[in-house]
Amino acid sequence: xxxxxxxxxxxxxxxxxxxxxxxxxxxxxxxxxxxxxxxxxxxxxxxxxxxxxxxxxxxxxxxxxxxxxxxxxxxxxxxxxxxxxxxxxxxxxxxxxxxxxxxxxxxxxxxxxxxxxxxxxxxxxxxxxxxxxxxxxxxxxxxxxxxxxxxxxxxxxxxxxxxxxxxxxxxxxxxxxxxxxxxxxxxxxxxxxxxxxxxxxxxxxxxxxxxxxxxxxxxxxxxxxxxxxxxxxxxxxxxxxxxxxxxxxxxxxxxxxxxxxxxxxxxxxxxxxxxxxxxxxxxxxxxxxxxxxxxxxxxxxxxxxxxxxxxxxxxxxxxx
Amino acid sequence: xxxxxxxxxxxxxxxxxxxxxxxxxxxxxxxxxxxxxxxxxxxxxxxxxxxxxxxxxxxxxxxxxxxxxxxxxxxxxxxxxxxxxxxxxxxxxxxxxxxxxxxxxxxxxxxxxxxxxxxxxxxxxxxxxxxxxxxxxxxxxxxxxxxxxxxxxxxxxxxxxxxxxxxxxxxxxxxxxxxxxxxxxxxxxxxxxxxxxxxxxxxxxxxxxxxxxxxxxxxxxxxxxxxxxxxxxxxxxxxxxxxxxxxxxxxxxxxxxxxxxxxxxxxxxxxxxxxxxxxxxxxxxxxxxxxxxxxxxxxxxxxxxxxxxxxxxxxxxxxxxxxxxxxxxxxxxxxxxxxxxxxxxxxxxxxxxxxxxxxxxxxxxxxxxxxxxxxxxxxxxxxxxxxxxxxxxxxxxxxxxxxxxxxxxxxxxxxxxxxxxxxxxxxxxxxxx
Amino acid sequence: xxxxxxxxxxxxxxxxxxxxxxxxxxxxxxxxxxxxxxxxxxxxxxxxxxxxxxxxxxxxxxxxxxxxxxxxxxxxxxxxxxxxxxxxxxxxxxxxxxxxxxxxxxxxxxxxxxxxxxxxxxxxxxxxxxxxxxxxxxxxxxxxxxxxxxxxxxxxxxxxxxxxx
Numbered sequence: 001x002x003x004x005x006x007x008x009x010x011x012x013x014x015x016x017x018x019x020x021x022x023x024x025x026x027x028x029x030x031x032x033x034x035x036x037x038x039x040x041x042x043x044x045x046x047x048x049x050x051x052x053x054x055x056x057x058x059x060x061x062x063x064x065x066x067x068x069x070x071x072x073x074x075x076x077x078x079x080x081x082x083x084x085x086x087x088x089x090x091x092x093x094x095x096x097x098x099x100x101x102x103x104x105x106x107x108x109x110x111x112x113x114x115x116x117x118x119x120x121x122x123x124x125x126x127x128x129x130x131x132x133x134x135x136x137x138x139x140x141x142x143x144x145x146x147x148x149x150x151x152x153x154x155x156x157x158x159x160x161x162x163x164x165x166x167x168x169x170x171x172x173x174x175x176x177x178x179x180x181x182x183x184x185x186x187x188x189x190x191x192x193x194x195x196x197x198x199x200x201x202x203x204x205x206x207x208x209x210x211x212x213x214x215x216x217x218x219x220x221x222x223x224x225x226x227x228x229x230x231x232x233x234x235x236x237x238x239x240x241x242x243x244x245x246x247x248x249x250x251x252x253x254x255x256x257x258x259x260x261x262x263x264x265x266x267x268x269x270x271x272x273x274x275x276x277x278x279x280x281x282x283x284x285x286x287x288x289x290x291x292x293x294x295x296x297x298x299x300x301x302x303x304x305x306x307x308x309x310x311x312x313x314x315x316x317x318x319x320x
Numbered sequence: 321x322x323x324x325x326x327x328x329x330x331x332x333x334x335x336x337x338x339x340x341x342x343x344x345x346x347x348x349x350x351x352x353x354x355x356x357x358x359x360x361x362x363x364x365x366x367x368x369x370x371x372x373x374x375x376x377x378x379x380x381x382x383x384x385x386x387x388x389x390x391x392x393x394x395x396x397x398x399x400x401x402x403x404x405x406x407x408x409x410x411x412x413x414x415x416x417x418x419x420x421x422x423x424x425x426x427x428x429x430x431x432x433x434x435x436x437x438x439x440x441x442x443x444x445x446x447x448x449x450x451x452x453x454x455x456x457x458x459x460x461x462x463x464x465x466x467x468x469x470x471x472x473x474x475x476x477x478x479x480x481x482x483x484x485x486x487x488x489x490x491x492x493x494x495x496x497x498x499x500x501x502x503x504x505x506x507x508x509x510x511x512x513x514x515x516x517x518x519x520x521x522x523x524x525x526x527x528x529x530x531x532x533x534x535x536x537x538x539x540x541x542x543x544x545x546x547x548x549x550x551x552x553x554x555x556x557x558x559x560x561x562x563x564x565x566x567x568x569x570x571x572x573x574x575x576x577x578x579x580x581x582x583x584x585x586x587x588x589x590x591x592x593x594x595x596x597x598x599x600x601x602x603x604x605x606x607x608x609x610x611x612x613x614x615x616x617x618x619x620x621x622x623x624x625x626x627x628x629x630x631x632x633x634x635x636x637x638x639x640x641x642x643x644x645x646x647x648x649x650x651x652x653x654x655x656x657x658x659x660x661x662x663x664x665x666x667x668x669x670x671x672x673x674x675x676x677x678x679x680x681x682x683x684x685x686x687x688x689x690x691x692x693x694x695x696x697x698x699x700x701x702x703x704x705x706x707x708x709x710x711x712x713x714x715x716x717x718x719x720x721x722x723x724x725x726x727x728x729x730x731x732x733x734x735x736x737x738x739x740x741x742x743x744x745x746x747x748x749x750x751x752x753x
Numbered sequence: 754x755x756x757x758x759x760x761x762x763x764x765x766x767x768x769x770x771x772x773x774x775x776x777x778x779x780x781x782x783x784x785x786x787x788x789x790x791x792x793x794x795x796x797x798x799x800x801x802x803x804x805x806x807x808x809x810x811x812x813x814x815x816x817x818x819x820x821x822x823x824x825x826x827x828x829x830x831x832x833x834x835x836x837x838x839x840x841x842x843x844x845x846x847x848x849x850x851x852x853x854x855x856x857x858x859x860x861x862x863x864x865x866x867x868x869x870x871x872x873x874x875x876x877x878x879x880x881x882x883x884x885x886x887x888x889x890x891x892x893x894x895x896x897x898x899x900x901x902x903x904x905x906x907x908x909x910x911x912x913x914x915x916x917x918x
Contacts, residue, residue, distance in 0.1 A: 004588055014820070022518070038826035042811065047861035050811040052821070101634055121636035122520040123590030131634070144638065146520030184520060213514030317820030 007129050014318040017129045017138040018311050020147040021188040029192055033157050035310035036303065042079070043306060052313045053082035056113040060086045061103070062141070063119040068277065069141055072301070073116045073150075076308035082114070100124065101131050108133055114316065115139070122146035122181075134320040139311060145179050151276050152185025154307040156193060158300050159231055162272050166193045172225050172267070173216075174201040174257055175235030175284055178208055182276045183235060187214050201225030202257055205246040222257050229267040233274045234259050234284045250283045259285045264294060272296045322346045323747065324359050325704060328367025332374060332694040333670035343372055345700040348747035353696055363749075365742055367704050373669055375407025375701030375743060377676040377692045378650055379574055380550065381625035382643070383409075383440075385431070386424060387416045390629070393721060394428075397627060397647065398437040400720035402751035404623070404648040405703035405740040408691055409438050410680070412497075413445040414472030420445035420456045422464035429465045437750045439687075439701075441680065443470040443497055446485050452476035455485055458494055467683035468548065470497040473597060477503045479535065486545035495683065497548045500532040500557065501598065509638045511553075511599040515584040521638065524599050529557045537564050540571070548679055549573040552618060553598035555608030562617045572679045573617070575609050576624035577646055577653040582606070582726055592633045592640035593724050593731070596624075613671055614663050619679050621657070621671040623650040627722025645722035649713070651705060652736035653727070659737065665707060700747035709737040755892060759902060759910035762873050762889040763790070769887035770794055770840065770871050778838045781805035783855055784827040786844030786902035790873060793908065794842060805830040807841075809854035828858065835863030844902035846872040849883030874912075876900060 006023045010016045015028055042050060058077040060070050070086060077084045089103065098106075104115070114137045117125050122144030129138040142148040163169055171190055177183040177200045190198050191214075200207050200216040211218055219225035226232060241247045264273065273285075273294045281287050290297060325343040330353060332338075342356035352359075381401065385394040401409050411428075413419035419428070425442050432440035444466035448454045451474075458469055469489055475498075476482040489496050505528035510516040512523030533549070537560070540547055552558060552575050561573055578596050583603045587594040594600060612618040626643025633640050650672060658668025677684065677692035684691060690698025711717070712729040713736060727736065743751040774780075782791025784806050791804035808827040813819070841855065852870060859865060875888035878896065894900060899915050 007589055035821060038810070041826065041828070042861075045861050046863055049861070051857075052811060052816055099631065099634075100636065119636065121638045123638070124636035126590045127592075127634065127636055143636075144520050178517075181520060184518070210512065210514065210517050213517055314821045317816055 007126060010318060010320055015315050016318050016320050017125075018149050018315060019125050019129060019138065019140045021149045021152045021185050021192065022147070024192070026192050029153070029156070029189065032153055032307065032310050032314060033160060035314060036153075036157050036306040039079075039306040039309040040303070042309075043302070048079050049081050050079070051081045053077065053080035053316055056082045056316060057111060058082045058084050058114045058116060058312070059107055059112045060084065061089055061107070061115050061117045062087070063089045063117070063124070064142070066118055066142070069118065072304050073139075073141060073308055076305050077116075077312060079305070080309055080313055082312075100127065104128055104132055108136060112136060114312065116141050118142045120144055137315045139315070142181050145181050145184070147185050148181040148276075149185050150304070150308050150311055151182045152189040153311065154300060154304040155182075155186050155233065155274060155276070156189045157303045157307050158274060158296055159272070161299070161303070162296060163230060166190070166195045169195050169230045170197045170199070170228060171195055171231040171233065172199040172201055172229040173233045173235065174222070174225065174259065176206045176237060176241060177202055177211060177235065178206055179238070179241070180235050184214070186233060187216055191215050199225050199229070203247070203253075206241065222263055223266055226263055226266040229271055231272055231274065232259065232264065232267055234279075236276065236278065237280055237284050250280070254283050258283060259289050261286065261288050261292070264289055274300060277301070321363060321748065322359065322361045323363045323365065323744070323749075324356060324361035325365045325367050325372055325702065328370050328372035328704060330372045330694060331666050331669060333666055334674035334693040335695070337694070338666050343694065343702065345702075345744065345747045348700055350694060350696055350698055350700050353694060365704060369706070370704050370741055371665070371707050372694070373703050373705065374673040374692050374694050375703045375745065376405045376650060376672045377408045378406045378623050378625070378647065378672070379410045379620050379676045379679060380576070380622035381409050381411055381647055382414070382627065383411050384627060385415060385428065390721060393627070394431055395435060396719060396721045397625070398432060398435050398440075399751075400647040400718065402437040402743045402745070403719045403740060403753065405651045405705055405743050406438055406647060407701035407703065407743060407745045407750070408441060410441045410443060410467060412470055412472040413443050414450060414474070418445045418450045419443070419466070420448050420450075420461075422457070422460045425461060425464040425466055436745065436748065438745060441465070441467040441684070443468050445469070446471050446489075446496060447476065447481070450474045452478060452481055455488055458489060459492060462492070462494060467680055468495040468497045470550070471499070473499055473501075475499065475501055475503040475506070475532065479539075482535075483539050483543060486539050486543040486547070490543050490545040493546065495546045495548055495681070497550055498536060499550045499598075500529050500536060500552070502528045502532045505531065509595065509599070510587065511584050511601040513584060513602055515587065519587070519590065526554045526556050526601070529554050529598070530560060533557055533560045533564075537569060540569050546570040551576050551579065551598050551622075551624060552609060552612070553579050553601050554605045558608045558612045558617060561612070565617065572619045574620040574622045574679070575613055575618045576622055577649060578624060578644060578726065579606065579609055580613065580621065580657055581653060586726060587637070590637040591726075591731075592635060592637050593644060593726050595633075595637055595640040595642045596644060597642040610657065610661055613657070614661055619671065620676040621650070621654055623647050625720070625722070627720050628724055629721070630723070633724045643722075645718060645720045645725045647720055648718055649725065649727060649736070651703070651740060652711075652738040655707060655738040656736065700744055702742075702744040703740060704742040706739045706741055707737060709735050710739045711736055755894065755914050757874065757890065757892070757912040757914075759873070759912045763793070763910055765889035766790065766871065766873055766887070767794060767797055769889065770842070771798065773840060773869060773871060773886055774798070775838055778840050779805060779832055780840055780842060781807050781830065783841060783843040783851065784808040787842045788827070789902070789904045789910070790844060791842040803831060805832065807855050807858055809851050809858060812854035812857040814850055814854065830862060833863060834859055834865055836866050839865045839868045841868060841870045843870070843872045844874065845900050846870070846875045846883070846885050846888065847878050849879045849881035852883045853881055873902065874900065
């Protein structure tokens with residue numbers, strides 16, 4: 001079969017869509033992280049706006065509800081001076097049976113310049129990117145369990161901020177990895193940036209052996225997974241897992257895999273604790289840890305706005 | 321009409337014939353194969369440089385009729401079959417409504433006969449509405465023309481019902497055609513493995529196939545039913561099949577053109593044309609399927625034709641309807657497999673001519689003696705084709721209403737071997753190209 | 754090709770800037786050449802603290818065609834802008850678009866009391882109504898030639914003139 005160019009990159013290797021961290025060269029990731037640093041300082045100014053996306057329309061298309069992520073994208077786009085339109089598709093056209101591509105075509109007719117898309121099906125943003133007009137850019141805000149690239153990037157920004165060098169880092173990702181798009185994006189980013197070891201920690205139903213194919217060390221024992229880790233990323237436990245017969249209860253999960261100060265003590269003394277949010281206090285993470293000295297959960301949110309500004313400004317400046 | 325097909329390379333896999341010869345046809349039958357003179361043909365087809373083979377027999381093609389959604393499906397799809405050199409075709413019962421009433425089967429056969437492009441052999445539903453609860457009137461359906469009974473892609477979950485269905489069919493010697501896929505483990509959208517994990521697609525483990533095979537084989541031992549396994553997909557499945565055949569269980573099996581040539585990496589960037597059932601598995605599974613077709617463990621190669629329309633394919637991968645067009649690709653992909661595997665042209669034709677007829681057995685009635693073969697006195701179902709790599713699968717070329725295929729030139733960059741020049745059914749020309 | 758003695762021009766600039774500066778003025782160099790000049794001026798004038806650096810990256814008017822510039826933004830302004838008298842320093846004044854972008858960027862920080870501009874070389878070719886209060890040299894160069902300031906390891910300035918493809 002013919003080899004396909006990564007649809008995220010144009011013929012010059014420049015980023016025109018952000019769909020997944022997979023397949024992006026290290027230089028592109030680094031460019032995004034460096035540019036994010038610039039926008040972080042903008043967010044400290046009196047006037048937090050720059051005119052880079054002035055006159056452009058950014059449409060937030062959220063087929064899955066998420067006020068948090070949508071809000072951070074909205075803030076980021078507005079700080080770039082873009083016009084932002086929020087579309088709660090879950091309730092409107094899809095419910096009326098309009099197909100995904102018809103929705104896109106209708107919105108393109110309203111002169112959308114950028115779509116920020118969250119969808120329940122893995123791969124949906126690729127379909128959109130394939131079918132939208134050449135000047136339109138697509139940012140994946142999360143597709144099924146496949147990817148959440150801006151979260152992966154802001155996680156990497158956070159790690160770089162506190163730890164600087166990836167090559168010596170042991171990173172433990174704990175929780176429901178098999179269903180997690182955040183975990184997949186983190187794993188790809190850490191691999192590309194050269195992390196020393198990536199561990200996937202959780203019960204066999206949530207961390208199956210074939211995750212090894214992604215280049216991670218699978219640990220079913222929390223102590224083994226946390227030992228001497230530099231970075232601990234906790235994932236949110238979703239209720240669907242209990243109804244799908246993957247876990248008996250949140251309480252039992254918390255007992256084995258919840259992050260308590262005692263378990264955290266197994267990691268390095270200067271380890272940082274991260275979480276994509278929203279956190280389930282007392283389930284995957286104890287309040288003492290979430291609010292404690294190792295936690296960088298709130299800085300992640302601040303970094304997230306800067307990273308999204310970086311992504312949007314970079315792709316908007318590159319032609320298909 | 322008296323037709324003479326002159327000077328072609330006549331290949332008949334059943335008898336091993338492979339020689340330059342003429343083929344004389346009269347009153348729907350082959351009257352002579354060899355040097356034919358003084359025949360007085362009303363029509364001559366010059367087959368110089370071409371292969372003259374038995375008309376192809378495709379054991380799995382969806383025609384979507386009866387059906388609610390699309391117009392003119394039967395016409396277009398049977399035309400596609402003829403363009404693909406197919407003279408006999410078996411269709412599964414998952415139509416709308418399902419083929420569980422004799423009246424529906426009779427109507428379908430009647431309409432197909434009128435179009436006179438291809439012989440149609442429907443499979444009847446094994447249970448009413450394919451719901452897996454109540455048995456259908458298998459004797460009535462057989463009388464109406466069904467050649468076997470099937471659940472299409474809807475596995476029977478209740479093992480007691482499955483056992484009884486096999487037992488009842490075994491009473492009359494009816495063949496049961498089943499997809500070995502566990503209803504619960506088979507719920508994913510892509511084959512379990514590194515690729516599905518990376519892409520975040522719900523996986524179908526190999527166990528979905530092997531567990532179903534173990535169950536079926538055990539029930540066959542108990543009931544004595546004759547089973548045809550539809551669309552093997554894995555190396556482990558092939559191994560179980562081989563052992564079961566060695567044991568002497570009355571089994572046959574087929575594999576689709578898709579599973580024979582593709583693997584999961586072809587999904588690429590979530591290409592919905594690769595959304596298929598069974599899902600495309602890994603390279604080692606494909607290699608095992610190829611070896612099994614070559615050594616006869618798998619009997620037949622099928623098109624697994626499913627004319628999925630644009631609206632159902634231009635969706636995110638997990639939501640897209642599984643299936644691909646196949647009628648016009650069966651010959652080319654059989655030839656390509658023959659070339660790639662070193663099996664050679666003549667042996668590459670067996671799984672799409674005489675072997676499928678063996679699978680159908682007595683269900684074909686008097687046709688069983690000569691369908692899928694070129695024999696003097698037999699039915700004149702013939703496919704004349706050019707074996708060299710000649711054609712590019714581009715949009716607009718296909719007669720089928722199903723345009724979605726993994727093998728398009730745009731996707732593969734490769735031309736396909738084998739171009740059908742003429743198809744004859746019962747001695748009349750059904751297609752000429 | 755035109756030959757310019759950057760060090761000699763710097764001496765001129767120093768004199769000119771001395772004349773423009775008020776006691777409470779702040780020096781802000783436009784990254785990168787202007788920033789080098791402002792740094793040396795700041796030291797030679799014996800001022801306390803550091804000169805500011807400002808970049809035009811975020812306010813460029815050619816973002817649509819050239820895209821996002823690689824690397825971090827260099828702007829560092831360690832003093833209040835609101836109510837200040839700003840003296841902008843740049844190496845080459847040409848179309849005026851960089852100055853326009855820089856002024857816009859300044860306004861993100863606050864409303865200055867006044868903004869003046871001093872440059873090493875004014876090469877004409879203005880596309881916007883921008884002017885320098887002081888220029889050490891005025892030259893005319895064809896549009897195809899690019900004039901760039903360099904600084905060596907010892908901190909000495911030099912100019913290169915290059916034909917653009």
